[in-house]
Amino acid sequence: MKSTMNAVAPMTLNTPLANQTPNLAPILEMRGISQIFPGVKALDQVSISLYPGQVTALIGENGAGKSTLVKILTGIYRPTEGEILLDGKPVQFASAQAAIDAGVTAIHQETVLFDELTVGENIFLGHAPRTRFRTIDWRTINARSRELLQQLESDIDPTIRLKDLSIAQRHLVAIARALSVEARIVIMDEPTAALSRKEIDDLFRIVEGLKRQGKAILFISHKFDELYEIAENFAVFRDGKAVGHGRLKETPQGEIVRLMVGRDVHDVFPKVEAEIGPVVLSVQGYSHPTEFRDISFELKRGEILGVYGLIGAGRSELCQSLFGITRPSAGRLTLEGQPVEIRSAQDAIAAGIVYVPEERGRHGLALPMPIYQNMTLPSLAKTSRSGFLKAANELALARQYAERLDLRAAALSVPVGTLSGGNQQKVVIGKWLATQPKVIILDEPTKGIDIGSKAAVHGFISELASQGLSIIMVSSELPEVLGMSDRIMVMREGLMAGFYDRSEATAETLVRAATGNA
Amino acid sequence: MTKLLKSRELLLSGIIALMIAGFATRAEGFAEPGNLVNIFNDTSILIILALAQMTVILTKSIDLSVAANLAFTGMAVAMTNAAFPDLPLVLLILMALGIGAALGAINGFLVWILQIPPIVVTLGTLTIYRGMAFVLSGGGWVNAHQMTPTFLNVPRTVFLGLPILSWVAIAVVLGMGFLLTRTPFGRSAYASGGNPTAAVYAGIDIGRTRFFAFVLSGAMAGLCSYLWVSRYAVAYVDIAAGFELDSVAACVIGGISIAGGIGSVAGAVLGSLFLGVIKNALPVIGISPFAQMAISGVVIILAVVFNARAEAKKGRIILRDRAATEVTA
Numbered sequence: 126m127k128s129t130m131n132a133v134a135p136m137t138l139n140t141p142l143a144n145q146t147p148n149l150a151p152i153l154e155m156r157g158i159s160q161i162f163p164g165v166k167a168l169d170q171v172s173i174s175l176y177p178g179q180v181t182a183l184i185g186e187n188g189a190g191k192s193t194l195v196k197i198l199t200g201i202y203r204p205t206e207g208e209i210l211l212d213g214k215p216v217q218f219a220s221a222q223a224a225i226d227a228g229v230t231a232i233h234q235e236t237v238l239f240d241e242l243t244v245g246e247n248i249f250l251g252h253a254p255r256t257r258f259r260t261i262d263w264r265t266i267n268a269r270s271r272e273l274l275q276q277l278e279s280d281i282d283p284t285i286r287l288k289d290l291s292i293a294q295r296h297l298v299a300i301a302r303a304l305s306v307e308a309r310i311v312i313m314d315e316p317t318a319a320l321s322r323k324e325i326d327d328l329f330r331i332v333e334g335l336k337r338q339g340k341a342i343l344f345i346s347h348k349f350d351e352l353y354e355i356a357e358n359f360a361v362f363r364d365g366k367a368v369g370h371g372r373l374k375e376t377p378q379g380e381i382v383r384l385m386v387g388r389d390v391h392d393v394f395p396k397v398e399a400e401i402g403p404v405v406l407s408v409q410g411y412s413h414p415t416e417f418r419d420i421s422f423e424l425k426r427g428e429i430l431g432v433y434g435l436i437g438a439g440r441s442e443l444c445q446s447l448f449g450i451t452r453p454s455a456g457r458l459t460l461e462g463q464p465v466e467i468r469s470a471q472d473a474i475a476a477g478i479v480y481v482p483e484e485r486g487r488h489g490l491a492l493p494m495p496i497y498q499n500m501t502l503p504s505l506a507k508t509s510r511s512g513f514l515k516a517a518n519e520l521a522l523a524r525q526y527a528e529r530l531d532l533r534a535a536a537l538s539v540p541v542g543t544l545s546g547g548n549q550q551k552v553v554i555g556k557w558l559a560t561q562p563k564v565i566i567l568d569e570p571t572k573g574i575d576i577g578s579k580a581a582v583h584g585f586i587s588e589l590a591s592q593g594l595s596i597i598m599v600s601s602e603l604p605e606v607l608g609m610s611d612r613i614m615v616m617r618e619g620l621m622a623g624f625y626d627r628s629e630a631t632a633e634t635l636v637r638a639a640t641g642n643a
Numbered sequence: 644m645t646k647l648l649k650s651r652e653l654l655l656s657g658i659i660a661l662m663i664a665g666f667a668t669r670a671e672g673f674a675e676p677g678n679l680v681n682i683f684n685d686t687s688i689l690i691i692l693a694l695a696q697m698t699v700i701l702t703k704s705i706d707l708s709v710a711a712n713l714a715f716t717g718m719a720v721a722m723t724n725a726a727f728p729d730l731p732l733v734l735l736i737l738m739a740l741g742i743g744a745a746l747g748a749i750n751g752f753l754v755w756i757l758q759i760p761p762i763v764v765t766l767g768t769l770t771i772y773r774g775m776a777f778v779l780s781g782g783g784w785v786n787a788h789q790m791t792p793t794f795l796n797v798p799r800t801v802f803l804g805l806p807i808l809s810w811v812a813i814a815v816v817l818g819m820g821f822l823l824t825r826t827p828f829g830r831s832a833y834a835s836g837g838n839p840t841a842a843v844y845a846g847i848d849i850g851r852t853r854f855f856a857f858v859l860s861g862a863m864a865g866l867c868s869y870l871w872v873s874r875y876a877v878a879y880v881d882i883a884a885g886f887e888l889d890s891v892a893a894c895v896i897g898g899i900s901i902a903g904g905i906g907s908v909a910g911a912v913l914g915s916l917f918l919g920v921i922k923n924a925l926p927v928i929g930i931s932p933f934a935q936m937a938i939s940g941v942v943i944i945l946a947v948v949f950n951a952r953a954e955a956k957k958g959r960i961i962l963r964d965r966a967a968t969e970v971t972a
Binding site: 448450469470471473474475480482487488489490491492493494498499502503505509512513514556 | 824825826827829830833834837838840841842843844845846847848900904905
């Protein structure tokens with residue numbers, strides 16, 4: 126991929142402010158910023174400007190240098206060269222506090238909040254207002270928190286503990302926290318990654334509100350449809366260089382994708398029609414005491430069943446229960462005509478059902494262990510001889526799937542933790558394929574992956590289906606669900622809200638079923 | 644990391660060699676083969692316990708009850724020997740292993756079935772097992788003259804230049820090396836500590852793995868109880884007091900991650916030998932036992948700092964990785 130990227134010359138949009146016509150002075154300007162780490166240039170002569178009341182979309186594949194830029198803006202890294210101008214005056218962010226004092230605030234991808242503290246405490250932690258006696262001024266904290274949350278059109282009580290909130294509500298708290306300092310520049314690093322469509326709409330209303338208040342927003346996201354909805358300007362990074370910027374609405378999506386990956390991306394969803402065979406898995410009346418109820422469906426050989434729904438609709442819980450992590454309270458499972466009972470993950474693996482979890486890092490890999498040992502972990506029964514491990518068999522199995530997945534590693538005996546994120550993903554997938562499953566459950570298979578790798582994952586899923594695997598794909602991304610699935614099951618509040626064939630499913634019907642707005 | 648670990652073990656070996664050479668300049672004959680054999684023999688029990696402790700630590704647990712287990716089991720075995728001098732030694736050793744394993748199983752059961760954090764469980768059983776030793780003995784001692792000569796002499800019998808005690812330690816080292824690298828149990832132990840969630844998703848029963856680690860740790864404590872009582876020719880309630888901390892310290896010095904999932908048999912052995920050399924050398928060069936404890940403490944903290952730094956380096960590997968791909972591209 127790297128070589129194809131280098132083959133395309135950087136775009137000619139590099140002249141400052143070319144075809145960018147905001148009639149405003151930028152609040153913040155970064156000029157010629159470079160960040161050099163030992164052995165790698167993370168940013169190379171990058172310039173970017175942020176304007177009041179406007180959203181600038183920062184676009185780039187994983188590793189393009191977006192996070193490095195955010196870290197410079199928030200005072201975590203000091204750039205090797207270049208200057209930052211705030212209202213036209215050069216500034217230096219010597220520390221995270223200096224950046225906050227200058228009015229830069231960031232909402233991170235994975236928000237760092239504290240479950241056991243109250244909403245108010247979370248919002249004001251580190252800069253709590255004090256009383257005359259230097260003790261913490263709770264009254265002000267709670268009043269200001271309520272105010273901030275009301276600005277975000279939310280009536281969350283600031284005195285309840287964070288752990289009692291839903292994920293979307295926590296996100297609001299994180300935003301309120303970011304706004305609790307006098308921020309003029311708001312950085313949003315993939316704020317929608319964990320949100321469903323409805324929650325994203327709420328978030329965008331908040332962003333519009335921030336715009337009206339004249340704040341400059343730097344918005345990082347992989348989802349183009351969202352960016353076009355919300356952003357005025359864009360800047361594209363590739364391999365640490367700024368390869369283009371301009372007005373987003375006047376730039377077609379294909380152009381941006383080309384800038385990003387340095388090549389044209391066709392076939393975003395390379396769905397190959399697989400031969401659909403007989404029913405492999407049949408689920409009848411599956412229920413869980415609290416998470417889902419009365420789920421029934423059939424899955425055929427070579428079929429991709431998309432499972433769509435809002436966050437909290439019970440999709441992951443259903444999958445975990447099919448995989449034996451949790452026990453259902455009722456329901457029957459039939460695999461290739463035989464009734465099976467899955468009591469543990471071990472049972473599921475033995476029966477031929479595997480689950481690739483959403484948080485692949487946290488649930489998928491033991492980072493200190495070598496690649497091959499991670500890959501063979503669920504297949505030890507197969508690689509062992511009379512109860513003893515056979516390193517040769519393990520290495521052979523691991524090598525087979527490493528080749529199939531084009532895994533790049535110095536050796537299969539190095540710890541998984543030393544691999545890049547993309548290659549770690551391949552280890553997780555290889556590990557499950559090595560068990561030779563019949564049914565593979567993929568939970569948000571492309572979450573947090575850049576667009577180039579996404580296409581590769583989609584291609585791979587199609588290939589698996591055409592090889593006769595049955596696939597259950599949980600996804601919150603509508604284009605993915607629509608583009609990849611043969612059939613789509615929509616879940617809402619733990620219940621089946623609809624079943625659609627590929628031909629009859631549209632974005633609208635799915636969203637309506639998922640939100641209950643029939 | 645493998646390289647780092649390997650170099651770490653090399654480094655530790657180098658430090659131990661340097662220490663021996665350094666002490667030899669202050670105390671004549673310290674580096675003589677005879678003395679080195681003595682040091683190894685002295686450290687044998689610690690090596691066995693450290694390996695048991697390591698297995699538990701690998702699964703993201705800790706066993707603080709090993710020394711108390713040793714004291715109780717040692718008392719039981721010594722009293723049995725005193726009361727029934729005709730019982731064959733093999734039976735007594737099996738009894739030691741069995742009682743030790745049973746006490747370990749109690750820890751394992753509480754951790755597995757009742758889901759109590761291991762540090763709490765073993766802190767509790769630490770005092771319970773010591774208390775049981777007191778109840779069993781009524782606070783009394785079993786002295787050398789009450790034990791049979793076979794019971795006392797077998798571990799110190801020299802065989803091929805080494806006492807049986809040392810041979811037992813060597814056998815345990817080899818056995819543990821095999822268990823941890825060549826059996827599904829060993830792999831499960833590493834996986835359970837390396838990432839418990841991933842282990843569950845891979846079909847590994849981490850509760851059961853921890854249970855067996857505790858049973859193993861208990862059995863080894865039982866074995867050590869016989870070795871200890873026969874070596875020091877006495878059994879009383881307070882034997883091996885505080886020894887659980889030595890076993891943890893040996894692991895930490897040997898690079899076994901207290902967070903689980905990382906560590907090797909070689910590391911635990913070297914960590915034990917490191918402590919063994921210090922313990923043997925300091926009295927020889929005239930340092931008081933209290934200063935010895937302080938020195939051990941400093942060494943443990945230094946080892947933890949070293950571990951933490953090694954872990955921190957791992958964080959930067961992404962950048963190195965990228966640099967490497969750029970070079971190859």
